[in-house]
Amino acid sequence: MAVSPTTSPTSPPGGSSRRLAGGASSSVREDRQRSFEIVRNLTVREVRTQFKRTALGRLWSFINPLVTLAILSVVFGLFLRVPFQPSRNGDLHVFVLFLAAALIPWNFMSGAITAGMNSLVVNSGLLTKVYFPRFVLPMSVILSMTLTFAIEMGVLLVVVGLAGGFEVLLFVPAIAVFMVLISAFAIGIAMSLSIAMVYFRDTQHIMSLFMQLWFYATPIIYPLTLITDDVQQRVDDRGWTVLGQAIPLELIYGLNPAAAFTGAFRTMIYDYAWPTAGQWVICLAWAVASVLVGLLVFRKFSARVVEEL
Amino acid sequence: MSTPAVVVDDVSKSFRVYRDRNQSLKATILRRGRATYEDFWALRDVSLEIPEGGTFGLLGHNGSGKSTMLKCIARILQPNTGTITTRGRVAAMLELGSGFHPELTGRENIYLNGSILGMSKREIDLKLEAIVDFAGIGAFIDQPVKNYSSGMYVRLGFSIAIHVEPDVLLADEILAVGDMQFQEKCREKFAEFRNDGRTVVVVSHGLGEMRSLCDRAAWLDHGTLVDVGKATDIVDEYTETGHAAQEVTDGGMRWGSGEIQVERVELLDAHGQDQRTFRTGDAMTVRLHYVAPGGVDTPVFGASIHTLEGTHLWSHHTRDAGFVPARLQGSGSVDLVVPALPLQPGVFELNTSVVDEQITHDYDQHRRAARFEVMVGAPRESGGPIVLGSRWENFSPPVALVPAGQDVRTATAE
Numbered sequence: 001m002a003v004s005p006t007t008s009p010t011s012p013p014g015g016s017s018r019r020l021a022g023g024a025s026s027s028v029r030e031d032r033q034r035s036f037e038i039v040r041n042l043t044v045r046e047v048r049t050q051f052k053r054t055a056l057g058r059l060w061s062f063i064n065p066l067v068t069l070a071i072l073s074v075v076f077g078l079f080l081r082v083p084f085q086p087s088r089n090g091d092l093h094v095f096v097l098f099l100a101a102a103l104i105p106w107n108f109m110s111g112a113i114t115a116g117m118n119s120l121v122v123n124s125g126l127l128t129k130v131y132f133p134r135f136v137l138p139m140s141v142i143l144s145m146t147l148t149f150a151i152e153m154g155v156l157l158v159v160v161g162l163a164g165g166f167e168v169l170l171f172v173p174a175i176a177v178f179m180v181l182i183s184a185f186a187i188g189i190a191m192s193l194s195i196a197m198v199y200f201r202d203t204q205h206i207m208s209l210f211m212q213l214w215f216y217a218t219p220i221i222y223p224l225t226l227i228t229d230d231v232q233q234r235v236d237d238r239g240w241t242v243l244g245q246a247i248p249l250e251l252i253y254g255l256n257p258a259a260a261f262t263g264a265f266r267t268m269i270y271d272y273a274w275p276t277a278g279q280w281v282i283c284l285a286w287a288v289a290s291v292l293v294g295l296l297v298f299r300k301f302s303a304r305v306v307e308e309l
Numbered sequence: 310m311s312t313p314a315v316v317v318d319d320v321s322k323s324f325r326v327y328r329d330r331n332q333s334l335k336a337t338i339l340r341r342g343r344a345t346y347e348d349f350w351a352l353r354d355v356s357l358e359i360p361e362g363g364t365f366g367l368l369g370h371n372g373s374g375k376s377t378m379l380k381c382i383a384r385i386l387q388p389n390t391g392t393i394t395t396r397g398r399v400a401a402m403l404e405l406g407s408g409f410h411p412e413l414t415g416r417e418n419i420y421l422n423g424s425i426l427g428m429s430k431r432e433i434d435l436k437l438e439a440i441v442d443f444a445g446i447g448a449f450i451d452q453p454v455k456n457y458s459s460g461m462y463v464r465l466g467f468s469i470a471i472h473v474e475p476d477v478l479l480a481d482e483i484l485a486v487g488d489m490q491f492q493e494k495c496r497e498k499f500a501e502f503r504n505d506g507r508t509v510v511v512v513s514h515g516l517g518e519m520r521s522l523c524d525r526a527a528w529l530d531h532g533t534l535v536d537v538g539k540a541t542d543i544v545d546e547y548t549e550t551g552h553a554a555q556e557v558t559d560g561g562m563r564w565g566s567g568e569i570q571v572e573r574v575e576l577l578d579a580h581g582q583d584q585r586t587f588r589t590g591d592a593m594t595v596r597l598h599y600v601a602p603g604g605v606d607t608p609v610f611g612a613s614i615h616t617l618e619g620t621h622l623w624s625h626h627t628r629d630a631g632f633v634p635a636r637l638q639g640s641g642s643v644d645l646v647v648p649a650l651p652l653q654p655g656v657f658e659l660n661t662s663v664v665d666e667q668i669t670h671d672y673d674q675h676r677r678a679a680r681f682e683v684m685v686g687a688p689r690e691s692g693g694p695i696v697l698g699s700r701w702e703n704f705s706p707p708v709a710l711v712p713a714g715q716d717v718r719t720a721t722a723e
Binding site for chain 2: 033034037038040041042044045048049052053125126127128129130131132303304306307
């Protein structure tokens with residue numbers, strides 16, 4: 001009946017909190033395989049249950065963006081007459097389509113960040129009872145939303161094609177790549193925020209305010225040229241400065257990842273143009289950076305999440 | 310001994326107990342940092358090995374750290390220091406059906422929950438039928454689980470978990486699942502598990518269950534390991550120590566018209582000492598001290614013994630014994646003699662009563678008038694509340710027996 005600490009040959013010298021299971025490499029592979037299965041199943045769960053018990057079911061995923069589009073079009077297109085340019089290469093000068101090309105990706109991104117942010121707290125019952133790699137929760141909830149996103153983009157492409165010519169379908173491969181990038185960006189942000197949410201429930205309120213700010217700070221209902229030409233001109237005319245420097249609005253807008261992503265989508269879907277090398281690089285950089293930060297935050301904090309829930 | 314299935318090496322785990330929990334940013338900023346907290350050590354420098362094959366029990370009071378231990382092995386919690394090495398697939402059954410989505414059908418939930426527990430899709434395809442069969446939910450499998458009864462819900466959860474066929478199964482109080490028939494199936498499944506050389510680690514409060522189910526056990530107390538060894542030894546040691554039952558502090562429940570009352574109960578051992586701890590086979594005399602200031606004709610005294618769960622084990626009253634006094638006045642006492650206590654180790658409660666001769670009128674009923682504990686004595690039998698003084702005999706045809714006291718498992722392996 002030995003109570004003495006037993007040192008077994010398989011256990012590494014004490015102090016380390018890392019665990020080695022059997023052969024470490026095989027368990028990592030198994031873990032990865034398993035995470036893949038869980039992500040897939042949870043994604044399917046989200047997709048299947050999203051509109052359960054609603055009379056209109058999946059139709060809601062069209063009604064929501066349509067209503068938003070209608071409201072914004074009437075207010076900003078009709079009432080306020082936002083000055084927007086015609087399509088550069090296509091035969092289009094329709095505010096709704098100008099708006100939709102950026103609004104649909106934005107709606108996906110903001111919705112995904114919000115849902116992903118809540119995913120750990122919402123699934124606390126599961127987290128405290130079963131072990132599985134925690135990142136699958138924000139990941140699968142966002143992946144499930146990509147389905148709706150893809151359908152919406154498909155519909156948008158058909159409508160744009162009917163209105164301005166089906167040459168827009170040429171851009172589909174690039175659009176798909178940018179959809180992957182914006183999803184990755186959202187997943188990375190959501191991973192960081194989901195951890196923050198566990199520690200501070202204020203995060204959700206801060207984020208709902210921030211999302212509003214972010215929406216208006218992104219050229220979605222107005223073209224970027226409105227800011228870089230018109231507004232910049234007025235700011236300079238009035239002599240507004242910060243620390244004696246002119247306010248570089250274009251640079252500030254250039255730092256907004258949402259502007260980069262929605263801009264790239266609008267370039268393709270409304271302007272019938274390939275994104276510039278700069279747009280490619282910036283969007284890729286944002287996606288990679290966001291995922292890296294998300295992974296780092298997760299690695300550092302996810303072990304203690306269960307206790308803090 | 311073969312290689313252990315789980316090696317717990319010098320594991321400590323602390324929780325933060327917040328003095329004033331702040332989950333808001335305002336409070337955090339005001340305090341310049343996170344809330345002040347103290348570390349509560351749920352586990353402290355615990356080292357133990359859980360051998361492969363067989364059932365291993367974790368024993369201890371509430372808050373002793375046994376559930377924390379289980380969650381650390383399951384990787385739900387991560388220890389502050391120390392390592393836990395597990396061999397093969399580990400599955401935890403902490404709360405059955407915890408991953409179910411109410412709107413999904415049973416079938417869809419099997420795939421979802423199965424993958425969370427570590428099964429691949431192909432594996433689930435193969436086992437689907439067996440899972441449904443075992444859970445006994447038949448045609449309901451294509452219904453959303455929100456329409457399931459609570460029994461069906463946990464049965465399905467249990468069935469999925471057990472069909473993961475993990476090398477190490479971690480279970481928290483699981484045998485309280487479903488009806489008798491299903492529990493029987495669960496026990497069979499556990500036995501099958503053991504025969505396959507798999508390992509079960511179980512946390513339980515039921516000491517009897519622990520003795521009969523587990524081969525080995527570890528006893529934790531306030532986060533430290535007290536002892537680890539053969540389950541029967543550990544359970545006995547655990548019941549012996551620091552577990553002395555006391556007189557019921559709340560005084561139990563009492564009613565009656567009160568013309569005569571049992572004001573005090575003594576439980577006397579063979580030496581006439583008032584005790585609350587006896588051993589199986591000990592003599593016990595229950596002495597009822599009565600007061601009847603106004604005098605009562607033909608009162609009938611009674612006593613009964615119940616388990617803590619309230620199962621009525623035995624009772625005896627003076628009318629059936631033909632021992633009814635014509636009239637009692639003032640105070641006095643009467644003895645009920647038990648020559649050899651036929652109770653298994655455990656805690657029991659004694660009720661007393663005084664009624665009229667027709668047993669229709671209650672003078673004094675006292676539920677839980679006294680509580681006493683029985684510890685291991687002689688004869689020694691395996692489980693349940695009572696001892697029958699039974700013995701095993703007559704293998705036919707006769708065979709050689711393993712010498713008493715030797716570990717049966719090692720003996721058969723040789």
